[in-house]
Amino acid sequence: MSLEIKICGLSTAETLEASLGAGADMVGMVFFAPSPRHVDLATAAVLGAQARGRAQIVALTVDADDATLAAILDALRPDMFQLHGHETPARVAAIKARFGLPVMKALGIAAREDLAALPAYEAAADRLLLDAKPPKGATLPGGNGVTFDWNLLAGLDLARPFMLSGGLDPENVASAVRLIHPPGLDVSSGVERGPGIKDPSRIEAFLRAARAAEAEGEPRRPTGNTFADATSTGTQPTPPSPARETSPS
Numbered sequence: 001m002s003l004e005i006k007i008c009g010l011s012t013a014e015t016l017e018a019s020l021g022a023g024a025d026m027v028g029m030v031f032f033a034p035s036p037r038h039v040d041l042a043t044a045a046v047l048g049a050q051a052r053g054r055a056q057i058v059a060l061t062v063d064a065d066d067a068t069l070a071a072i073l074d075a076l077r078p079d080m081f082q083l084h085g086h087e088t089p090a091r092v093a094a095i096k097a098r099f100g101l102p103v104m105k106a107l108g109i110a111a112r113e114d115l116a117a118l119p120a121y122e123a124a125a126d127r128l129l130l131d132a133k134p135p136k137g138a139t140l141p142g143g144n145g146v147t148f149d150w151n152l153l154a155g156l157d158l159a160r161p162f163m164l165s166g167g168l169d170p171e172n173v174a175s176a177v178r179l180i181h182p183p184g185l186d187v188s189s190g191v192e193r194g195p196g197i198k199d200p201s202r203i204e205a206f207l208r209a210a211r212a213a214e215a216e217g218e219p220r221r222p223t224g225n226t227f228a229d230a231t232s233t234g235t236q237p238t239p240p241s242p243a244r245e246t247s248p249s
């Protein structure tokens with residue numbers, strides 16, 4: 001299966017069109033009022049109509065209740081919910097059962113211990129999105145333009161597809177693809193020119209760089225979503241550039 005790329009936090013017809021035209025597989029809309037990327041239901045309905053059938057539409061929520069999810073479902077008719085709050089595995093399973101939509105659960109990764117949560121979420125969600133944890137004092141749980149140590153994913157063996165996320169941009173995405181060979185990529189602030197303002201040329205550059213890196217070759221790791229234990233072969237991935245902590249740019 002080819003690399004799936006999601007452009008998250010789209011809020012205008014122009015930048016949505018740039019993402020669709022450049023070949024994004026998924027487009028994400030954020031329903032979280034404190035975010036500069038937040039869209040209201042009326043805007044979401046219009047954007048949803050523009051994207052339908054051209055890419056998977058992802059509705060991103062943070063600890064939303066059922067009434068909020070129902071209203072989003074009605075307005076946007078997404079293909080998937082992305083849960084970016086503190087939803088437990090039981091809550092993830094309940095949302096999936098109640099709304100009958102695939103669910104992607106976002107999980108923050110900062111240390112090897114964080115991987116311990118993955119099996120329970122894998123059992124409940126259709127996909128995982130492995131993101132950086134928000135920096136101290138951040139007001140947003142995601143979309144902070146911060147990377148994490150990609151080496152933590154060495155040896156990871158997941159049954160579900162995952163998306164690599166957090167601080168990706170047109171400049172570093174090729175390194176991430178070469179190192180991790182993830183099934184999916186997700187980006188938000190790295191393709192913006194200011195907080196919440198997507199830049200069509202950066203969206204296109206991101207997709208181009210990711211696809212070019214993907215085309216360089218097959219994953220070094222034997223199965224699409226399984227990271228062969230690099231330690232067992234004595235092969236260690238090279239470290240990513242140091243995590244950067246920037247405000248959305």
Ligand SMILES: O=C(O)c1ccccc1NCC(=O)[C@H](O)[C@H](O)COP(=O)(O)O
Nearest residue numbers: 008035142143144145166167187188189
């Ligand atoms: O993007 C937001 O504003 C946002 C708000 C609340 C919860 C999650 C949010 N974004 C989550 C995403 O899926 C981002 O694409 C992901 O965290 C990566 O963001 P970035 O590091 O800016 O590429």
